[in-house]
Amino acid sequence: MLSLHKILFKVMLNRRILRIKAFKVLFSFAENPSMTLAEAETQLEISCEATRTLYLFMLDVIPSLTKEAATRIEDASRKFNPTEEERNPNRKFAENALSRLLEQDPDFRKAVERRKISWEQFDVWIRNLYESVRAKDWFNDYMASPDLSLSEDVKLFIRIYEEEFVDSPELAVILEDLSIWWNDDLAYALTRCCDTLKDLARGKRWSLPPLYRSEMFPEKNLDSDKAFVFNLLRAAYRGFEEYSNLIAESVSQWEKDRLFTTDVVLIAMGLAEAKVFPDMPVRVTINEYVEISKYYSTPKSRSFVNGLLDKLIRRLIDEGKIVKNRNFD
Secondary structure, X not given: OOOHHHHHHHHOOOXXXXXXXXXXXXXXXXXXXXXXXXXXXXXXXXXXHHHHHHXXXXXXXXXXXXXXXXXHHHHHHOOOOOOHHHHOXXXXXXXXXXXXXXXXXXXXXXHHHHOOOOOHHHHHHHHHHHHHHHOOHHXXXXXXXXXXXXXXXXXXXXXXXXXXXXXXXXXXXXXXXXXXXXXXXXHHHHHHHHHHHHHHHOOXXXXXXXXXXXXXXXXXXXXXXXXXXHHHHHHHHHOHHHHHHHHHHOOOHHHHHOOOHHHHHHHHHHHHHHHHOOOOXXXXXXXXXXXXXXXXXXXXXXXXXXXHHHHHHHHHHHOOOOOOOOOOO
16 A cells, blocks of 8 residues: 555645646536636635645544544443453543644634534444554554553554555545545545644644645745646636637547547646746646546547647647747657
8 A cells, every 4th residue: 555655745735636626627617618717716716625624624533533432431331240451441542642632722623613524424434443443453552552642642643544544435435425526635635634643743733734835835935836726727718619629620520529528628728738837848738637637538538638739739839829938848
């Protein structure tokens, strides 16, 4: 299984993820041409902010799972004839410092409550999660260790995030039912959760993380990611009819009848990006939309998007309709 730490670069709210979010909104417009630009921008804003809501939802698993452990201990102690272990339970996990820290943080609680997110309705999944966790050797090692520290708790929960959530079909169903915007954001959310846990272990207070990558590293003077994605969407929206016609004119009648909306949208976005961002290398733009096509279109789309997008960008550059500040691919 791929560690969250090894895919960190890929799953930050970086340009790749932002392109995907803009692509999905433009696809909605292609399917529903009555959508206004203002409506499209609102959808994009909601989609981006939903990523941060998912982060909060997944971080709130910690107190929910801890509560499940505490409830089981209390229920066992009330048995008519409890065992020795039930009379003197190991409370290390049920009283972990990490859960207490989050529960007592007013900013975290307000952020969760403001978004009206809760694991209460998914108590069965939480119970199954606890059963899965407590069956693991690494959990039993944690319980057996005399180390009672926030750092120890953080290490445990990072292990839980990496091994219990990344490829969980049950969790995927829950997230899909809760929000149409969460389909592709779980890896990002889990990575941000793990980063938060490490910060807490270092003594930092919890704070809501910046949404865009450029906001996370202000000292690097990165171009605004928010401006990038909104300018990309606006350019693709406004030029969509022109780009769609250009695509249709560039293929044979047989190919035209077999065009997929997904491919048209990806190529239109690539053309818009090439035009609006003169400092963006052509090859970077093409590669990005080819990569996205691997996940959202047909097996043959990769070569189609690559070939036609390259051809059309070169043509528009020759015609002076796309201008690059430097002659680079």
